[in-house]
Amino acid sequence: MTRESWQTRIGFILAAVGSAVGLGNLWRFPWMTSENGGAAFLLVYLGIVLAVGVPGLLAEFVIGRRSRRNPVGALSDLSDSKGWTAFGHVFVVTAVVLLSFYSVVGGWILRYVAASATGAYFADPGAYFAGIDYGIEAVAFHLAFLGATAAIVLRGVRRGIESATKLMMPAILVLLVGLAAWGLSLDGAGAGVDFFLTPDFGYLRANFLDILPAAAGQALFTLSLGAGTMVTYASYLGEDRSLVADGTAIATLNTVVGVLAGVVVFPILFALGAGAGAGGPGALFVSLAGAFAALPYGQVVGVAFFGVVALAALSSSISMLEIPVSFLVDEYGVSRPTATASFVGVFAVTGSVCALYPNVFSFVAGTLVDLLLTGGLVGFLLFAGWVMGRGALDEYRRGAGGLARSLATPWLYAVGVVIPVFLVFTFVSGVAA
Ligand code: PHE
Ligand code: NA
Numbered sequence: 001m002t003r004e005s006w007q008t009r010i011g012f013i014l015a016a017v018g019s020a021v022g023l024g025n026l027w028r029f030p031w032m033t034s035e036n037g038g039a040a041f042l043l044v045y046l047g048i049v050l051a052v053g054v055p056g057l058l059a060e061f062v063i064g065r066r067s068r069r070n071p072v073g074a075l076s077d078l079s080d081s082k083g084w085t086a087f088g089h090v091f092v093v094t095a096v097v098l099l100s101f102y103s104v105v106g107g108w109i110l111r112y113v114a115a116s117a118t119g120a121y122f123a124d125p126g127a128y129f130a131g132i133d134y135g136i137e138a139v140a141f142h143l144a145f146l147g148a149t150a151a152i153v154l155r156g157v158r159r160g161i162e163s164a165t166k167l168m169m170p171a172i173l174v175l176l177v178g179l180a181a182w183g184l185s186l187d188g189a190g191a192g193v194d195f196f197l198t199p200d201f202g203y204l205r206a207n208f209l210d211i212l213p214a215a216a217g218q219a220l221f222t223l224s225l226g227a228g229t230m231v232t233y234a235s236y237l238g239e240d241r242s243l244v245a246d247g248t249a250i251a252t253l254n255t256v257v258g259v260l261a262g263v264v265v266f267p268i269l270f271a272l273g274a275g276a277g278a279g280g281p282g283a284l285f286v287s288l289a290g291a292f293a294a295l296p297y298g299q300v301v302g303v304a305f306f307g308v309v310a311l312a313a314l315s316s317s318i319s320m321l322e323i324p325v326s327f328l329v330d331e332y333g334v335s336r337p338t339a340t341a342s343f344v345g346v347f348a349v350t351g352s353v354c355a356l357y358p359n360v361f362s363f364v365a366g367t368l369v370d371l372l373l374t375g376g377l378v379g380f381l382l383f384a385g386w387v388m389g390r391g392a393l394d395e396y397r398r399g400a401g402g403l404a405r406s407l408a409t410p411w412l413y414a415v416g417v418v419i420p421v422f423l424v425f426t427f428v429s430g431v432a433a
Helices: 010-022 022-037 037-065 071-079 084-087 091-119 125-132 134-152 157-184 191-199 200-223 229-234 243-271 283-296 298-332 336-356 358-386 390-397 402-406 409-433
Strands: none
Touching: 010 157, 010 243, 010 298, 022 037, 022 091, 022 134, 022 200, 022 243, 022 283, 022 298, 037 071, 037 084, 037 091, 037 191, 037 200, 037 358, 037 390, 037 409, 071 084, 071 157, 071 229, 071 358, 084 091, 084 358, 091 125, 091 134, 091 229, 091 283, 091 298, 091 358, 125 283, 134 157, 134 191, 134 298, 134 336, 157 191, 157 243, 157 298, 191 243, 191 390, 200 358, 200 409, 243 283, 243 390, 283 298, 298 336, 336 358, 358 390, 358 409, 390 409, 402 409
């Protein structure tokens, strides 16, 4: 059986952007920004996306396209080493951890699309969210979200992932632009824009070492780095196109959506007088939902907003499920439907645990994800830099021209040495803080 592949270049780019753009941009980013000084955080985050995110994305692409395998098979085939093969299995665990909590949040989002239409939370958003966040209903909505994810992955790379993301991404962009226009038109929106876009350099200097780990964690999460998603997606690339060009386009589009999301969220929070203090993981479901309840056209805007978030979450969750599915298909010759069904069984259980126990949820969504993504990316970087070496350079150069080409060697030093050192240092300093 021939291995699956993307139909078009734009299909690959949109699928990768679909993976990147998700709850990371719309839920985690406003929350992180509000807790870390607004524009000061944005600035550090943008620097890390450029200096760490893009080279890291390229490392995953190089590994994926070179091997044409899932992360486990890739590390195994390209190294012929038992140690790297064993390490590769970490990515199956990472996928399980990621989708377990992500699917719970996805379930909340689905519920809020409906609840916005009926106005169910309008009377008391805080109490409403506290009543539904964990428990048996959260399990039910998590299962619904998981089912939607599986329905797409089941149909395969082209007919499932590629055709779904090709529809979803433009819809997300159009709706976000509309929402931003609405948010900016509100009285008091200016203070929100200011908080988000005008950096306070005094705050930045005073808190740089706290901002750094938060910004690094956010950059990895939002670009889907360190999980093996980008290895997997690049493994379905057929021709010799420029990974550098594609990677840059993907990181840029993801950043545009992240900034757009901030321009939607902060003016709304400030217009309502909630201010930045209303951040936190519940920001979307309490502060922002509260704003919809209080502002003109709240029901329509609420459905549009949570609809965007649902699409963004779904185009990311499929990229999480695709990691273990490709692993079973490649390594064990299992059919796609059987592989999908097996892991849906796993996620049904692990996600339900997150939906029932808030402590498990917080640990999984916070510390554990940060640790796995950082460790995973450091592994990929060292692998590209030290195990692949020349092979990584060849793969990087294939299809690349001009400036991108001349950056190949500096890139290899960056991924082999500088970035891993930076990531480990930042992570440790974040844990120690
Ligand atoms: N980038 C996704 C988001 O921002 C999350 C993600 C992480 C997806 C890792 C796949 C792998 O929501
Ligand atoms: Na997405």
